[in-house]
């Protein structure tokens with residue numbers, strides 16, 4: 001049976017240190033013939049000076065961070081989804097927040113550039129987030145066929161846009177990943193409810209891998225990484241600290257829920273992507 005895992009990190013502004021931490025966790029995971037492991041948003045650099053990410057952004061398909069991630073996928077025999085790393089964009093002064101999926105053979109299978117950018121005011125010590133200052137928004141859906149299921153990609157603030165999840169589901173997603181660095185304040189209020197809603201309304205598994213804790217620049221993230229089944233049940237959750245949560249993928253559960261409550265067939269609305 002295929003296995004789904006979310007890794008929870010307290011990433012620091014040091015790529016090597018984060019890679020070492022990820023490797024330690026990967027070395028403790030249960031073995032599985034088919035295993036999708038999701039790392040949080042900004043897994044290799046977080047809590048430092050955001051502008052620094054422009055300096056080490058890599059071209060897609062080539063660079064130190066991608067080589068290391070590919071090697072880890074091979075070494076631990078997993079499909080490894082790196083929540084986001086900075087990838088060079090068309091604009092010199094911006095990067096894309098890219099989610100990259102590596103195969104157990106170390107091949108880059110797919111990439112997703114975060115579509116919805118967090119230009120938001122929050123009642124925490126940051127007060128105002130303006131992600132679009134340094135990040136170029138993505139414009140395409142990403143869905144990948146693995147042996148046992150199709151996996152759709154989203155990132156963090158995307159969680160608030162149900163149309164994206166619906167579009168991925170319409171394209172066949174069985175599992176949707178939500179690597180995140182959710183703020184502690186908005187996380188407490190909305191994280192679990194939004195994740196469960198996306199799982200229930202689309203009848204998909206959700207793998208939510210979050211940053212957690214107080215980071216070096218004072219930012220606080222919510223943690224509570226979890227895996228939710230297509231009935232909306234939280235299979236496993238890690239509230240605090242660094243580590244992982246893991247659960248089985250059950251194809252029959254998706255089929256049964258979709259047959260019993262055929263929302264896809266009953267739905268009177270269609271979604272249209274409006275990416276400008």
Ligand SMILES: O=C(O)CNC(=O)[C@H](CS)NC(=O)CCC(=O)C(=O)O
Pocket residue numbers: 041042045046047050117118129130131156157160181182183186187
């Ligand atoms: O900036 C980085 O290094 C990594 N990226 C993030 O932390 C991003 C953009 S600032 N955070 C979110 O999207 C939080 C969403 C959220 O908390 C909500 O929707 O409530």
